[in-house]
Amino acid sequence: MHIHTLQTQDIDDVLKVQSSAYPTHLLEDADFFHNRLALSAATCWSARDAQTGAMLGYLIAYPWDGSLPPSLNVPLQRIPVQATHWFLHDCAVTPAAQGRQIGQRLYQTGIAHARTLGLHSASLVALETAVGYWQRLGFEPPANPAPELHSKLAGYGVGARYLQRSLHS
Template sequence: MRVHDLGQVLEVQADVYDADILEDRSFYQNRLDLAPDSCWVARDTDNQLQGYLVSYPWAGLLPPSLGDALSSLPSPADQWFIHDCAVMRRAQGRGVAGALLQAGRRYAWQRGLRRCSLVSLGPAVGYWQRLGYKPIEGVPAPVLEAKLRQYGEQASFMDCAVHPD
């Protein structure tokens, strides 16, 4: 992902998410500035952006807050955090997300990150479960619930082991 992709990233985001959880250009710019090597886009043969993955090294028992700018990434990191993986509706079911996630797993593995975490929106929980993700247990419920409320009803903080492909 590069700065010139951000306009199309926002288009993909608007195509797949409800308006109340959309993040603005400055959010994506922030993550791209902090973790340019772990943000990717997928394009079709006409060079149209079909999907994107925003991820970064992370640490701790809680996900970052939705939409908040970060001043830095934690160091050392103990996990690879998937902030957002989105694919245009017209491109879903064509392996776009799988290719993006494969690039991400390689990135994480090469950096010694053996755990991946994410916040799944309610409708996508089944998708992530099929990929081996499970709800994270052991996080104080009131604190986690406050974070997850930002993501909408039935959002779930999930993780899985990272394996090289």
């Protein structure tokens, strides 16, 4: 397996991986991925099979302010100027590649890069089925969540949780 920064020519493959990993109501469109790559291409990654070149998974992340998660499938105008936070927007692996530590490798690559950028903390929205996985990686609910958090999470589905962790541990 090879991990590389995601390129615009990878977006068709990203859409295929995404549709194999998520229910229809969580799918984001090509414009969303183009937007995130235009703003922070150096923090988005793909994993490809070393022999076939097939995309096995991807990670979309970017510097953020850490207050609330961005909305699904909504373009951003810019990355916050005072970003000290790494937001892991999406990490998906094809069902056929599950169990090969691809998601873990993408996460490790992304978080190592976030640390080199000097970012201090990380957050993500965990779908209900993945909350335990992310908690095992050190993510926890915020101590004092913003009042608007509940409405922000509604688009992610029942049981979705906003989780955070320090990048210094």
